[in-house]
Amino acid sequence: MIRTRITDLFGIQYPIIQGGMIWCSGWQLASAVSNAGGLGLIGGGSMPPEVFRVHIQKCKVATNQPFGVNIPLLFVHADEQIKIAVEEGVKIIFTSAGSPKKYTAYLKEQGIKVVHVVANAVFARKSEEAGVDAVVAEGFEAGGHNGKEETTTMVLIPEVCAAVKIPVIAAGGIASGKAMLASFALGAEAVQVGSRFVTSEESSAHLNFKMKILDAQPGDTKLRMTKLVPVRLLKNAFDEQVEKLENQGATAEQLAELLGKGRSRKGMFEGDLVDGELEIGQVSALISAIKPAKLIVDELVEEFNHYRLYLANL
Amino acid sequence: MIRTRITDLFGIQYPIIQGGMIWCSGWQLASAVSNAGGLGLIGGGSMPPEVFRVHIQKCKVATNQPFGVNIPLLFVHADEQIKIAVEEGVKIIFTSAGSPKKYTAYLKEQGIKVVHVVANAVFARKSEEAGVDAVVAEGFEAGGHNGKEETTTMVLIPEVCAAVKIPVIAAGGIASGKAMLASFALGAEAVQVGSRFVTSEESSAHLNFKMKILDAQPGDTKLRMTKLVPVRLLKNAFDEQVEKLENQGATAEQLAELLGKGRSRKGMFEGDLVDGELEIGQVSALISAIKPAKLIVDELVEEFNHYRLYLANL
Numbered sequence: 001m002i003r004t005r006i007t008d009l010f011g012i013q014y015p016i017i018q019g020g021m022i023w024c025s026g027w028q029l030a031s032a033v034s035n036a037g038g039l040g041l042i043g044g045g046s047m048p049p050e051v052f053r054v055h056i057q058k059c060k061v062a063t064n065q066p067f068g069v070n071i072p073l074l075f076v077h078a079d080e081q082i083k084i085a086v087e088e089g090v091k092i093i094f095t096s097a098g099s100p101k102k103y104t105a106y107l108k109e110q111g112i113k114v115v116h117v118v119a120n121a122v123f124a125r126k127s128e129e130a131g132v133d134a135v136v137a138e139g140f141e142a143g144g145h146n147g148k149e150e151t152t153t154m155v156l157i158p159e160v161c162a163a164v165k166i167p168v169i170a171a172g173g174i175a176s177g178k179a180m181l182a183s184f185a186l187g188a189e190a191v192q193v194g195s196r197f198v199t200s201e202e203s204s205a206h207l208n209f210k211m212k213i214l215d216a217q218p219g220d221t222k223l224r225m226t227k228l229v230p231v232r233l234l235k236n237a238f239d240e241q242v243e244k245l246e247n248q249g250a251t252a253e254q255l256a257e258l259l260g261k262g263r264s265r266k267g268m269f270e271g272d273l274v275d276g277e278l279e280i281g282q283v284s285a286l287i288s289a290i291k292p293a294k295l296i297v298d299e300l301v302e303e304f305n306h307y308r309l310y311l312a313n314l
Numbered sequence: 315m316i317r318t319r320i321t322d323l324f325g326i327q328y329p330i331i332q333g334g335m336i337w338c339s340g341w342q343l344a345s346a347v348s349n350a351g352g353l354g355l356i357g358g359g360s361m362p363p364e365v366f367r368v369h370i371q372k373c374k375v376a377t378n379q380p381f382g383v384n385i386p387l388l389f390v391h392a393d394e395q396i397k398i399a400v401e402e403g404v405k406i407i408f409t410s411a412g413s414p415k416k417y418t419a420y421l422k423e424q425g426i427k428v429v430h431v432v433a434n435a436v437f438a439r440k441s442e443e444a445g446v447d448a449v450v451a452e453g454f455e456a457g458g459h460n461g462k463e464e465t466t467t468m469v470l471i472p473e474v475c476a477a478v479k480i481p482v483i484a485a486g487g488i489a490s491g492k493a494m495l496a497s498f499a500l501g502a503e504a505v506q507v508g509s510r511f512v513t514s515e516e517s518s519a520h521l522n523f524k525m526k527i528l529d530a531q532p533g534d535t536k537l538r539m540t541k542l543v544p545v546r547l548l549k550n551a552f553d554e555q556v557e558k559l560e561n562q563g564a565t566a567e568q569l570a571e572l573l574g575k576g577r578s579r580k581g582m583f584e585g586d587l588v589d590g591e592l593e594i595g596q597v598s599a600l601i602s603a604i605k606p607a608k609l610i611v612d613e614l615v616e617e618f619n620h621y622r623l624y625l626a627n628l
Contacts, residue, residue, distance in 0.1 A: 141466040149533035152455040152466040154487035155596045173468035182496035219463030312626035
């Protein structure tokens with residue numbers, strides 16, 4: 001038992017949140033993490049509305065513990081997903097990639113807990129003003145979409161903690177109990193773990209993608225499109241194309257065209273490691289095995305507890 | 315008292331090392347940090363050989379505690395500085411920006427403790443093989459010169475700890491006892507603090523530069539020249555020139571010419587905030603006061619001790 005404002009907010013046993021990620025986190029993963037005492041999130045960003053509804057319905061059957069959904073607000077189906085989540089009685093919604101002002105008041109009226117994902121202190125404050133219950137502060141090392149300031153988790157967490165009174169969930173570079181403890185030392189009251197759950201047994205990422213993550217070495221991910229919509233990718237032939245276009249000074253439209261061809265589905269869900277887009281964090285270099293989600297949660301908690309006692313007695 | 319292999323190695327009270335930085339860390343700062351129970355380092359990288367010798371001599375008078383020097387190996391005066399440090403009986407040498415093979419064996423023969431600064435696990439292992447006593451692992455968020463992999467402190471420290479058996483000193487993003495505790499949670503046995511000591515009373519940085527650091531906001535530093543010799547700079551007119559040249563696809567020579575005009579001296583030592591180069595870490599956004607070095611050390615230790623007990627009892 002590790003009690004913080006976040007465990008109280010969601011009514012969960014451990015302050016461990018599984019990031020709601022495209023192509024990787026359906027109802028199987030979300031329910032497994034929730035059943036293990038953390039908070040599982042269904043990643044709406046890669047789901048058509050009716051698929052999203054089915055995942056929520058199956059998750060309700062698979063767990064009687066709290067779970068949530070993540071909805072990227074710039075996603076074309078965001079409006080419909082918000083509607084579906086409310087209809088299906090989802091109690092916890094994480095929003096990202098958009099303005100926290102858009103839905104927060106409405107969702108709070110429905111009795112839903114709302115968390116917004118930010119990459120800087122200014123947006124954390126805006127989220128607090130919009131009425132969210134907590135923020136996820138995601139550092140430069142995180143996989144997938146990211147902020148333009150390039151602020152790392154080590155610096156971002158104290159910045160966001162100083163900017164808001166609501167609890168802060170740390171994300172970016174966290175795949176172990178040690179990194180979870182580091183995040184708490186910096187002021188976080190929970191962690192959001194992405195990359196490590198991508199490689200869990202219950203993740204819907206393609207096995208090719210999972211194996212590629214296990215093989216990743218330090219320096220094998222890179223933040224691309226830093227001037228448009230920064231996104232951290234694992235290096236491969238597709239990533240090289242992105243880099244080449246960027247170096248040629250490509251326009252947003254040219255890059256959008258390259259990215260728009262179902263590349264993330266192709267890479268992460270269909271396992272095309274050459275032409276697919278592979279979103280993953282820097283911490284992939286530290287991940288070495290595919291494990292059940294429950295074991296990942298247990299290992300995080302055990303290591304966290306071991307090292308906080310070690311540090312206390314140093 | 316916080317005992318680790320690093321405090322034992324150097325015979326110091328606290329596992330806090332003041333980074334040996336160009337234009338900021340002369341004998342006044344190094345001796346103040348050593349007298350406060352940490353390890354002060356004279357930053358050789360901006361000193362002609364005879365100035366370097368005078369700083370060592372003055373430091374020996376100003377403290378009877380262990381202190382060291384930092385020598386960037388690519389610096390034109392590196393050979394002479396190594397010679398002077400040995401002649402003057404310096405007991406601790408940190409080397410950076412070059413091969414750890416070059417001087418380590420020789421220095422070890424002289425009974426000198428040697429530490430090499432790295433930004434990735436491969437160089438950490440090479441340093442260990444070369445016989446160094448410890449490594450500084452410096453993350454993407456650190457000020458000044460940096461690695462090409464862009465690995466952040468949160469990810470780098472566990473990577474380096476897994477790669478070597480010698481103790482690891484964490485650097486990059488560390489300006490508080492909380493960040494120091496986070497580094498220890500990740501496996502470090504000491505921290506190297508740069509930016510916060512730049513703003514200390516004893517730092518030889520120009521007051522204009524110190525005040526500019528206190529004003530820095532999140533996102534105000536940027537890693538420049540990422541394809542040549544990455545360096546983290548505070549945004550100003552000079553930095554805009556660097557960015558513009560980079561965006562135009564400037565050659566290494568063109569950038570070297572822009573940088574070669576005494577820019578760091580002009581900015582950091584002479585206080586020219588427009589045309590000078592200002593090397594500082596992301597964590598500058600979290601620094602809010604000029605304080606004596608002893609108070610900085612005391613605050614780091616007090617906060618570290620406070621939060622490790624807090625975490626133990628969570």
